[in-house]
Amino acid sequence: MTTYLLRHGLLVGPDSTRVGDLLISDGRIAEVAASINAPAGATVIDVEGRWVGPGFVDLHTHLREPGQEAAETIESGAVAGAVGGYCALVAMPNTEPALDNVALVSYVLDQGARTPVDVAVAGAITQGREGRHLAPLAEMAALGVRIFTDDGTGVQDPSVMRRALDYARPLRVRLAQHCEDEALAAGGSMNEGVLSSRLGLVGRPALAEELMVMRDIELVRLTGGAVHFLHLSTSRSVALVSAARSEGLDVTCEVTPHHLTLDETFCAGFDAQFKVHPPLRTSSDVMALRQALRQGLFDAVATDHAPHSPELKDRAFDEAPAGMLGLEHAATLTYQALGTDECDPVKFYSVLSRGPARVAQLRASDQRIRLGAHGGDLRVGEDANITVFDPRVEWTARREDLHSRARNTPYDGRQLRGRVTTTIAKGQLVVHEGGLQ
Numbered sequence: 001m002t003t004y005l006l007r008h009g010l011l012v013g014p015d016s017t018r019v020g021d022l023l024i025s026d027g028r029i030a031e032v033a034a035s036i037n038a039p040a041g042a043t044v045i046d047v048e049g050r051w052v053g054p055g056f057v058d059l060h061t062h063l064r065e066p067g068q069e070a071a072e073t074i075e076s077g078a079v080a081g082a083v084g085g086y087c088a089l090v091a092m093p094n095t096e097p098a099l100d101n102v103a104l105v106s107y108v109l110d111q112g113a114r115t116p117v118d119v120a121v122a123g124a125i126t127q128g129r130e131g132r133h134l135a136p137l138a139e140m141a142a143l144g145v146r147i148f149t150d151d152g153t154g155v156q157d158p159s160v161m162r163r164a165l166d167y168a169r170p171l172r173v174r175l176a177q178h179c180e181d182e183a184l185a186a187g188g189s190m191n192e193g194v195l196s197s198r199l200g201l202v203g204r205p206a207l208a209e210e211l212m213v214m215r216d217i218e219l220v221r222l223t224g225g226a227v228h229f230l231h232l233s234t235s236r237s238v239a240l241v242s243a244a245r246s247e248g249l250d251v252t253c254e255v256t257p258h259h260l261t262l263d264e265t266f267c268a269g270f271d272a273q274f275k276v277h278p279p280l281r282t283s284s285d286v287m288a289l290r291q292a293l294r295q296g297l298f299d300a301v302a303t304d305h306a307p308h309s310p311e312l313k314d315r316a317f318d319e320a321p322a323g324m325l326g327l328e329h330a331a332t333l334t335y336q337a338l339g340t341d342e343c344d345p346v347k348f349y350s351v352l353s354r355g356p357a358r359v360a361q362l363r364a365s366d367q368r369i370r371l372g373a374h375g376g377d378l379r380v381g382e383d384a385n386i387t388v389f390d391p392r393v394e395w396t397a398r399r400e401d402l403h404s405r406a407r408n409t410p411y412d413g414r415q416l417r418g419r420v421t422t423t424i425a426k427g428q429l430v431v432h433e434g435g436l437q
């Protein structure tokens with residue numbers, strides 16, 4: 001395997017930063033010091049002024065395979081992820097058919113192993129994600145599945161969710177919930193409020209999300225189980241989860257780049273690129289999410305990368321599928337949400353790498369099957385999954401530059417600051433100066 005020397009970077013540890021060199025050899029971190037002499041044959045990469053930290057981990061990637069390969073494949077999604085700085089992705093199970101059994105989970109793990117990054121799998125909680133009968137959680141857990149979710153929808157029936165929590169607890173796995181009460185959200189295509197009324201669109205109320213957050217917090221209290229709240233989008237959800245955590249309940253949560261940087265007013269042009277579930281909310285919700293991010297409430301920024309083919313996404317706003325691409329812009333948008341000039345690199349790598357690695361049980365101390373360790377401390381001996389971010393680069397997001405098979409980004413033409421320049425995944429240089437190697 002190749003040897004790489006990253007020179008003069010800002011090395012971002014779990015609590016502090018320092019300027020130094022990092023040597024990678026045979027897939028592991030071989031040395032960390034103020035200055036390292038390049039061994040013969042090493043590829044030297046000058047990272048002066050750039051941040052060097054553990055590779056990003058996405059808790060929420062829709063890879064669309066099997067079933068919707070026109071939108072994305074495991075391979076194309078993995079490449080888009082690497083360009084965005086991701087060394088590990090958690091593949092969501094709302095494929096066609098759903099990842100609700102050992103054969104399909106094995107298929108995705110096998111395909112994922114052939115890509116440049118680690119692909120973990122989230123299994124479905126219920127058979128076919130239909131919300132009625134539990135999927136074989138124990139069998140999938142034996143393959144290494146650590147997160148289960150019916151994402152795309154939430155588990156609507158509280159008795160099913162209660163039983164799933166009871167089954168999950170001894171397996172030491174976490175249930176992840178897409179919080180939306182379907183009865184309340186039915187037929188809605190954007191946030192419910194004054195703006196949806198003015199536009200004549202049916203709304204999805206904040207309460208649809210908050211009711212399920214409340215319910216699951218109470219089910220965690222009842223069962224002693226563990227829930228991860230996917231893509232929280234309202235200020236009330238943030239307050240509920242914050243209170244539950246201060247009580248010591250085992251709840252974790254994530255926020256998406258789009259809910260941190262876009263509000264409902266983007267829907268006013270009826271452009272379906274801005275249609276997503278849960279919907280873009282009010283500007284005061286965006287402010288509350290950003291504040292919670294800075295205060296450390298969110299374990300992770302997770303992309304909810306949701307590729308859709310143009311034939312579907314170009315439909316009218318109320319008919320188009322919900323979801324937008326995320327992998328290739330997430331780090332930059334997280335940097336923006338953390339306040340660019342005030343952005344603390346420790347916090348940045350905490351929500352993009354260390355936090356999600358903890359939730360997905362991908363750290364060195366976790367029992368992993370077939371996957372490398374992620375979210376490390378930049379210590380000698382750790383698996384070399386490393387992402388370099390340059391906080392100074394100014395660039396413009398362009399649809400035609402995407403590596404994803406789909407094109408449905410809401411950020412086309414947006415001026416951005418800060419960019420992933422280098423991704424070393426599984427010990428190999430996969431992306432450098434923004435381009436595939």
Ligand SMILES: [Zn+2]
Pocket residue numbers: 151152153178230231277278
């Ligand atoms: Zn979802």
